[in-house]
Amino acid sequence: VKILYINNDGAGFADHIDIGEGTTVSQLFSKRVEHGQPSDYLIRVNRQPAAADQVLREGDRVSFTPVKIEGA
Amino acid sequence: VARDKSTSQLVFSLERLQNQIQHLIRSLSDESRMSLPSHRFLYEELLDTREEFPDFQIDLRKNTVSVTTGEIYLEGIELGRFQIQLDILALARDTHCYRVIALTPNRAASRDDATHPHVLDDQLCEGEGTIPLQLALQAGRLSDFFLIVDRTLQTYNSESAYVSLNNWEDHTTCDCCGDRVSECDRYYCEACEHATCDECSTSCSHCDGSACDACIQRCPHCDKRSCAACLTPCGACQRRCCPVCQTDSLCEDCHAPETNDEETPPTTTTLPADATVQSDRVGEALVPA
Numbered sequence: 310v311k312i313l314y315i316n317n318d319g320a321g322f323a324d325h326i327d328i329g330e331g332t333t334v335s336q337l338f339s340k341r342v343e344h345g346q347p348s349d350y351l352i353r354v355n356r357q358p359a360a361a362d363q364v365l366r367e368g369d370r371v372s373f374t375p376v377k378i379e380g381a
Numbered sequence: 382v383a384r385d386k387s388t389s390q391l392v393f394s395l396e397r398l399q400n401q402i403q404h405l406i407r408s409l410s411d412e413s414r415m416s417l418p419s420h421r422f423l424y425e426e427l428l429d430t431r432e433e434f435p436d437f438q439i440d441l442r443k444n445t446v447s448v449t450t451g452e453i454y455l456e457g458i459e460l461g462r463f464q465i466q467l468d469i470l471a472l473a474r475d476t477h478c479y480r481v482i483a484l485t486p487n488r489a490a491s492r493d494d495a496t497h498p499h500v501l502d503d504q505l506c507e508g509e510g511t512i513p514l515q516l517a518l519q520a521g522r523l524s525d526f527f528l529i530v531d532r533t534l535q536t537y538n539s540e541s542a543y544v545s546l547n548n549w550e551d552h553t554t555c556d557c558c559g560d561r562v563s564e565c566d567r568y569y570c571e572a573c574e575h576a577t578c579d580e581c582s583t584s585c586s587h588c589d590g591s592a593c594d595a596c597i598q599r600c601p602h603c604d605k606r607s608c609a610a611c612l613t614p615c616g617a618c619q620r621r622c623c624p625v626c627q628t629d630s631l632c633e634d635c636h637a638p639e640t641n642d643e644e645t646p647p648t649t650t651t652l653p654a655d656a657t658v659q660s661d662r663v664g665e666a667l668v669p670a
Contacts, residue, residue, distance in 0.1 A: 315522070317529055321513035323520055351532075356429045356524065374528055379538035380499030381508030 312365055315372040316341065318350075328365060335361035342373060349376055418521030429524040434531075444469045448527050449484065453497070455537040456546045460497055461485035465530045472518060481505045481530065489544035490551035497534060498542035498549075505530060508538060557581035557594050572596035572609050587611040587623055602626035602633050 310330055314337070316322040328337060334354060338347055338361075351374040352359055365371065418426075427446070431437040434448035447466040452459065464482045471478035480503040483496035492501075499506045507514055510533045517525040537546060555562050556575035568582035569575070570593035583597045584590065585608035592608045600607050600623035612621035617635035628636045 315525065317513040317517070317525055319509065319512070321516040323516055323522070351528070356425075356432075372525065374525065374532060375509075376532060377536040378510045378513075378529060378533040379508050379536055379541075380510065380533045381506045381538065381541040 310365065310367050312368065313370040314341070315370070317372065317374040317378075318342070318345070332365050333361065334359045334363045334365065334371070337365060337371060338373065345373075350374060351376060423521055423523070426521060426523040430527050433524055434527060446523065448531075450531050450534055453534055455498065455535075458487070458546055458549050460487050463497070463500075463534055465527055467523070467526070477504070478518070479505075479526075479530070481534065487549075489549050491548060492544055495544045498537055498544060498546055499533065501543050505533060506541075506543070507533060508541065509533075555581055568593075570596050585611055587625070600626055 310328050310332070311325050312328060314322065314324065314326045334352060335347070338345070338350070338352065342350070347361065351372075353370075353372045353374075354363060354365070355370050356372075359371075427439070430446070430448060434450075436449035438447045439445075440447070445466050445468055447464050450463045450465065452462055454460070460483070462484045464484055465479060466482060467479045469478075481497070481500050482503050483500070486496045489495040494502045496503075497505075499508065510529045513529050514526060517523075517529060539545060550563055553562060553567065553576055554560070555578040557577050558581050560578050562576065562578040566579055568577050568579065568591045570577060570582070571590045572592055573596055575593050575595075577591075577593045581594050582591050583594065583606055585592060585597070586605040587607055588611055590608050590610070596609060597606050598609065598612055598621075599605065600612065601620060602622050603626050605623060605625075607623045611623055613624070613627065613630075614621050615627065615632035615635055616630035618632060620632060620634075622632045626633050
């Protein structure tokens, strides 16, 4: 399954990635944000807030944006 | 030695050239991979931004897209709402393309141009958001751009702020009770120069000078509050008392009771027996008893 994955944390990331069939939002988060807590991020699927157990589908757009981003 | 020096200079120059070529290749590669977002994509981004930020404006005359944040409170300090204004033409020119404008500015006491710990002259110091912001703008992800700026404004990094929030309202601590006290409510003890709050500052009854609780004293005679400068030692007993309770540098206890002419017995002068008695006036003469 190919999705657009956007991570607005740190070095940033925005690209299409392949994930396994039946992968949920929670599983993707655990795999991609190893040391983060879901509560510290705004998690959107297709621009809408998503449940942790939502299964991702072909062409979905998933974004993780930190709730807190430190300016300098 | 000269040959070694030339060789090392040549190696240094070649390495620098190599770095420049690699940087150029990376830049060209990034540009070639980058594709402009479609109209439909940008339209969806604008709809998404409007959903995320209800106070959303497009100004076709100024070529700007703006959103307004909610009220921002950091560490208990109200900084108000901010307008994030994206300049589309500047974005196309690849220059700094957005401003962060305080709508009801609560400026730092020490800097007029700081409306937020990370905003100076309407420019956000992006910190952790720098690269995600660049990527979002390059890809046309406008909703992510506005969201990242908003999250940065909602976050305080005490270690790298233009003005620390501890000093935002120029608060300091009362040296007597430890309470926070703002600049306009602050007093300075004229004796020890410590800053105090209103409750811990007292005026001297005699000179109206300010003194902190620790430095203010009472005159032992009248019990009025007096600063150290107004309590001077008695010339006799050396006890310090206020100017009102001193006469001729003596405190009330040491100063002799005032003389009363009416109660003073008349003075007499004793003249020697052989003194010549001369009259002051006709018919009047001072005669010894």
